[in-house]
Amino acid sequence: MLSDTSIEAYYRAEDVNFANTNNRNAIVNYHTHKKLPLPVSNSNEKLRFKVWTKMLRREPAKLTFKMIMRLAELIINSNPKIKDYLQKTYHFVFLDEFQDATNIQYDFFKSCFLGSSTAFTAVGDGKQRIMVWAGALQTVFEDYIAETGAVQMPLRMNFRSAPRLVAVLNHLTEHLLGKKELAIPSSKWDPDRGTCEVWVFENPVKEQEILFKSVEQWIKTDGIDPREICILVKQQLDIYAGNLIKYFNDNGIKARDENKFQDLLTQEVCLYIIHTLYLIFGKRSGESKDITFRFLRNLNPELQDDALLKLEYSYQGFITATKSTYDRKRLQESDINSMIDDIVNYAGKDGIRYSNLQYKNATLLEEQLDSVKKEFAINYTQSLDVLNSLDMLIGKDTIPVMTIHKSKGLEYHTIVFIGLEDGAFWSFQKQPDEDKCAFFVALSRAKEQVFFTFSKEREGKFGTQRQSTSNIQVIFDELRKSGIVKMVPKVD
Template sequence: MIKPDDWKPIEVAALEPAALGAVTATGSTLVVAGPGTGKTELLGQRAAFLLQTGRCAYPRRILAISFKRDAASNLRERVEKRCGRALARQLDSYTFDAFAKQLLDRFWRALPNHLALSGMYKIGRAQPPRQGYGQFQLSVVDALKTASGSVGWAAQMLGGQPQEHAVHAVGFDEYSRGVQALCLEPLTASSTAAFLQLVALREGLIASPPSLTFPQIGILAAAAITANPMIRTALRATYSHVFLDEFQDTTSVQYALVAAMFEGSETVLTAVGDTKQRIMGWAGARQDVFEAFEQDFLSVASAHGRLSLTKNYRSNERIVAILNILKARLAPEEPDFVAVRKAPDLPDEEICSVLVADHENAEAEAVAKLVAEAIADGTDPRVIGLLVRQRAPEWEERLRDAFDRESVTLRNEDRDVGGATIQELMTEAYSRFLLDLLEFCSRKYGGTLWSAAMDHFAAAEGIEIDDDETAERALATRVDKFHTENRIDPRVKPEPDEVRARIGAIEECVGLDRLRSLAPQYATGDFFESIRKASADFLIECAEATTSWSDAIDRFRGIGQVPLLTITKSKGLEYDLVVLLGLNDDQWWSFDRNTDEGHSVFFVAASRARERLLMTRTSRDRNRKIEEIFDLLRAANVPERRV
């Protein structure tokens, strides 16, 4: 055990003072961390400090909550690297949805009687869907007249009901956000949209089997905790520290769950986020979540307070200068970012500029040409990011021929491959397990994938091998037997039937129940089956497009391909070269509806770039709605270039 005063950051030269303060804080902290400031590293160092100094001493644990599955797994891996597996076992790293589901699965019996659940439920889609919403409104209005069914139940539970005209006045988007205004313990619905959400929840609860969305799971979990102080006490006794990542995107439902568990407790919370990157308002992100956290968790004497990180380790100094101009529009009160890296030895217009083409075909040709030149100069295709505001499939179609002529492979990460997007598939535990084992079997001696195979089998079987040599030897024998019996010739082209057979062999060896246990979201409903199908379908597609197992596996992983994705899906990623496509009113049609969020979306896109940031438009584009963005680019001395 290391004394707190003797502890030093691990595998980094130094942390900026604010970061070190957050890492070693004894009380709750709100860390404002802009792009490239090292949020994951900060949380990894924070976990190492707590575990190595005994501030979080066994049997107590650290709870880390992220928004994306890859962020949750990345943090877990970072903590293992910083302090070893033995200590890292005290970290529980989940997504919000996975953690809420785990809570409900454990404590559903504690729900109040009027919210009773049979235990077994499926993860369903939000009901009604957009196309059925009008009929849903009509059915609610009819039921209001007779106080019947789920509508009558909701009215009785709330002691009142909305007027018919109020129900008709709620649009679908407002209805979708209504779950954020619904509290189940005590039961309150602060809007007509929330009343309608209560009706939908009741319908889901009485279905056979019950069907729930993740926001509904969140409010039910919060209700079980609020109604039963013993559960709250147990959670507080378990978790001495909590990490909240990407805090700016926290919804009201998610914040209420955190508050139900830890508000007023001695548990120390570290929330890390950036209001400048708040781009999930459409999904219910709470606008005042920073202020709420300060009021609920930082107003006590033991709190450490609010800190701001300023060092940008990602982008070079030229791009950081541009980000500071954009930041001044979003958060003028915050300090400027400080660049850590020099700009490359290139003319300014090659580091950052707006490329103006005569028409769409010329735009596509120019983008394909500059990407091909970057690859020829040694840039890995995977560190080139083509970002779009929306409609990625249309951009894929527009760019495909030009990229084919340059012999560059384009990969639309937003493409649905049968139940999941390609990007989502790459982060799924099942898909990663499957591809790692297939690649393992294609290697004569396993090579570096031997350790990955051991880890995968250990996780699936739920065994710990680090401190048990007997268990490790037994597992190694099973893994070696699996490798011997399932060898793949990497040079042979896989046919669809063989792909299915290989997947079946892995599933039979490991067991579907064990594979289902790899992730909480696989436990109920049909999500696991969707991921199985999407993984198989996409691998078959990759096999048909290549000439060998080796190439098919690489294609599945995206090796040698240039990713195309929406700005929203690029959160948390970074690229040496970012090309922001379609800087025009058509792509940014909703900009003037919410200019703050529009500026945040643009800020997120620009801040993905490490070395070069290029934007495109055509001379025929309309730019009236986004004139503010062009004003900022001019203020940052970003030139336009004809291509």
């Protein structure tokens, strides 16, 4: 599969003038903006048709995901029987994170279900639209209501955040984002709960030292689980949090870049492997048993009571046999690879592929298995203990560090956002609405407390640079006007 950025080269090869007079984003959007079959009424449309044809006729064809979506839409629209089958199969359709739906995704939904008896529900929050850069359709709610006749139902109760945080969010909703949908805090909270502060530092060294002491206190004194503390950055995680992660780890608090683990740890096959290893090496938790047996049961949906009981006995026998093979020796990398292969083969690699559409691409499954092997081997080399290595892999007792985009849908007791500065929000003047929404998303991840940091100096690609807030002053102004957020200079 090709990335969107590779499209520009195809247009440049066919028409240099077109490529020179349009930037990359414009070319990428133009390439898949229209439904198939493509019109050819002018020179630009003929060029687009030529590029599509050339890409489709390659052996093997290499396409972008957006192109595949358009082709899937064409198949649906060209085959009434397929559309009818979809509509009879799915009587209910739920569209989540709808505020970030692209025009291609929305067109595909309409091709499949619009005008049918299927009931569909779209859920989203325009205040959290942070994917405009990736093509999010900014009028998607209005279009959806107009085209489906849907009834809008505001969901006002905020069950996540403490009341004082909800009050800050409401102030920003009205005065920063210009919207009227104000939330109501849950009655489970004490009305005075919730902390929001902006911490001002002289430089990143002081920032990491003071943050370390604060996090240490939250964990040791306040009893907050490290997995309930999340450090966020807007982008460029290595620049804004790379040294911070190293400082934390060097001084006894585990922290890691969670971005590269998130996708891996949401894959059912990876969780099956990890929790089977837990069972093999002595951690007989109910959670591990539930995760592994649910995975095996889903691979064999035809099995009923007696057959499921036999499968459970068989799996326990496999655990015992594998334990006797590997549990009494120091593992080599070859042992780790063989053991994970045994675990996968017990479930049945073909069954895994057939049960999950994404694994029809065999390469993807192999890549994920290789990633589990690699990460587990790295951890084992460091700890020489299997259970500790597995704990490291799932991030136990480790503070997650991630970008705002990766934090969507997640929640934490405490959020620390690094870099509420012009440098981090360098695109604010060009896309203020999207950056305001990104700030809103960061704040709304917190259940009980959130801290934004500003450093007067920040290391960047071109060395140490002075930081300011002139471009994002409107954010600081509204935080102050909320009457809740404190600006706290941090010296010691």
